[in-house]
Amino acid sequence: MAEEDKSEKTEQPTARRLQQAQEKGDVPKSQEISGWFLLAAGLAILAFMVPGLSRAMALDLRLFFANAGTLSLDPGAALQLVKDTGIRIAILVAFAFLTLLVAGLMGHFVQHGLMFTPSKLEPKLSKLNPAEGMKRMFGPQGWMNFLKGLGKLALVGAAMTLVLWPKQDELAVMALVDLGSILGVIREASIQLMIAALIVYAIIAGADYLFQRHEFTERNKMSRREIKDEYKDTEGDPLIRAKLRQIRMERSQRRMMANVPQASVVVTNPTHYAVALKYVQGETPAPVCLAKGVDKVALKIREIAEEHNIPIVEDPPLARALYASAELDELIPETHYKAVAKIIGYVMSLAKGRRDRDKSR
Known part of the structure; x- marks a missing residue:
């Protein structure tokens, strides 16, 4: 049943999922990206902080031996030193720790x-279950991590070999040189x-991140039913939304029709x-x-x-233009002022003519 459910998840995850x-x-x-940053920080510490620490310690030692005869044997002075x-x-160690x-x-x-x-911080008994731990260790994910580690x-190792191989003669005579030279060679090597490891690790980290993104997408894929259910949860049932839209449209039309008796003219x-x-x-x-x-609606x-007894004026081009551009309960666009002004003037002249005739009677 689980395999069947998994096979149904063929759709890409939605933004909400x-x-x-x-x-x-x-x-x-990808843990490899975090590892790459830690390795880069270690390289920075080795290249910039370790020499400073070494020089500081060497200076202290030289000063100590140079002034050994004048140093006070008082316990307080020794403790202060x-x-x-x-x-x-x-301070140097704390700075190195902060860098990492x-x-x-x-x-x-x-x-x-x-x-x-916060949910990640909640204690889970399943993490303490030895059976679950063995399943993670020897399951498909465990073997994948093992093979990835070997790779x-x-x-x-291959990158380090390429770096050290040209230095084999130099490393072979390390025992014959002084300690200062040995430390310099070791630091340089x-x-x-670490630079070689960083280059290789960058490739590994990039490939692993792409793999993790693929796994994340696969893990969150959805079935078509899940997408429909999510759409209903976020947007509402389509049938209900259609009914509400129809109700809103009917109410809007009723309000609109109630306003028609207040009109000065109807353009058709x-x-x-x-x-x-x-x-x-x-x-x-x-x-x-x-x-x-x-x-x-126009007929109504x-x-x-x-x-x-509201005047009706037939002007097909103007009627279509006003329908397309005029908003309900708002002033008509300025581009139609001139054409509408002629119609309003015509209607007002008809009304004035009727009033004059009524008075003459």
């Missing part, structure tokens, strides 16, 4: 940024070895489009779109306009 995985602390993470030397060494700590944090930061997952040793196409406009001189700075619609707007 990836976010949920990150919240649980599940991210593509040991204390001063210990503080200098402790920052390097370790950088190894995690470059992969997934700052991340804090790393082989590649790093160590730096070269003549039957496919209808736009109801309101303009009251001194009240509205420009005509306002009260209602608009096509086909059945015409019917209401006829019931309330």
